[in-house]
Amino acid sequence: MKCVLLPGNKDVVLAERPTPEPGPGEVLVRTRASAICRSDMSIYYGNPLVGAARSGSELVIPGHEPAGEVAAVGDGVTAVRPGDRVAVYLAFGCGYCEYCLSGERVLCPRRQIMGFDVDGGDAEYVLVRQEYCLPLPDGLSYEAGAVMTDMIGTQFRAQQRLGVSGAHSVAIFGLGPMGGAGVMVARARGARVIAVDVLEPRLRLAAELGADATVDSSREDSVARLLELTGGEGVDVAIDCSGNPAAQNAALDAARRRGAVAFVGESRSTTFNPSDQLLRKVLTLIGAWYFPLWQWPAIARFVVERRVPVDKLVTHRFPLEQAAEAFRLFDQRVTEKAVFVWG
Ligand SMILES: [Zn+2]
Ligand SMILES: [Zn+2]
Structure with missing residues (x-):
């Protein structure tokens, strides 16, 4: 072969x-x-x-x-x-x-x-x-099947762990395929989705995939803009899909008090200030990687029924x-x- x-x-x-x-x-x-x-x-x-x-x-x-x-x-x-x-x-x-x-x-x-x-x-x-x-499932292409494991599965698992729902605003940092999947999953779970990236074509795609707002962090301060978009409070959930230290820090800073952050993008090192960025906000920070086998039927149903x-x-x-x-x-x-x- x-x-x-x-x-x-x-x-x-x-x-x-x-x-x-x-x-x-x-x-x-x-x-x-x-x-x-x-x-x-x-x-x-x-x-x-x-x-x-x-x-x-x-x-x-x-x-x-x-x-x-x-x-x-x-x-x-x-x-x-x-x-x-x-x-x-x-x-x-x-x-x-x-x-x-x-x-x-x-x-x-x-x-x-x-x-x-x-x-x-x-x-x-x-x-x-x-x-x-x-x-x-019937009706889903092989290409869909290929991207439904790592991309959709990881996002589904992470957002399920954080309880993302229609009551939440969710910022997605980094709109490569993993971030794009994050936008679609958050949208299908009912959340208000704000997409953050430095590349204009990726922001356009995020809007097509269902993002309610986009932030070009090459042109403006993403944290300031996210606070502005959420009445000064910050987002309920921030998901970093870039693995970029600046974006990881922005995710921590843009999350509201008692909010949650997921690190999904692969990265080898980063620096942040736990006292100010984590402890004082009583923030939940999770690492996310893939999904358990038992969750596949739910992921497949979700994609079909919510027409993701x-x-x-x-x-x-x-x-x-x-x-x-x-x-x-x-x-x-x-x-x-x-x-x-x-x-
Ligand atoms: Zn992969
Ligand atoms: Zn084992």
Whole structure:
């Protein structure tokens, strides 16, 4: 099968690998859509955020946001059948620890992340255990399925933990695909949504995705503007999707007293003042990453019933053969979600 490899020097290599055979409990998924994620850029640049993708002798196939059609199943597989449409959960856990048993397999101390530790979806086929096949509702495209895991799933989980509802104002910082998903999820949950970014096209897209107001933080002080938009109080909830220290600080400053902030954007270090920004406001600050397995049916229902236009996050589609261009344009932030598709 054809696959993409990222040696870590901004090279993108098209390679041929043997098509895997499903063993007991395993499912071979024929990939139909596989989305590029900002976290893939850490492999592209040779500095993976998680996993040990480059420690072995053979490079791991990237791609942790695939969706496709079940092509073959191994012995003992009862959850899916050939022809079923599925998205794929990205963390493969031990199955027995307290985190795995709670469904939050990203927290398993022995978890392996698809596309970082084990082969992922930027290939014609991907091999997964049956419990990681997430049924894709009829009427939702494979592309939607691909962006519904990491993007929509992470936002759904974070906003559910913070109780985001129609009673709340929510500021989303950083309108890449994760921020775009944040706008759509907050909107569908009924909140008043204010989108903050430095790039005009991303603010326009945020408005299309349902943001009630947009703030261009390259032109104005985002905190001052958010206070102005909320009668001087600040927003109930601020979600940073950029991982940028200035935006993380602005999120803390723009949240009202007793408000809540979620850090969703990947970042390696930041500086803030806990006494003034956190303690004196009795603020809740959460870290958010992905969602537990049990939440998938609720996420899928939410997207269908609230007609969340997840396809709108996908601005570019590429065949695998154009992977080099896809990664380059994504890296340059020319695209929102860029997805590999098979005709
Ligand atoms: Zn991702
Ligand atoms: Zn575990």
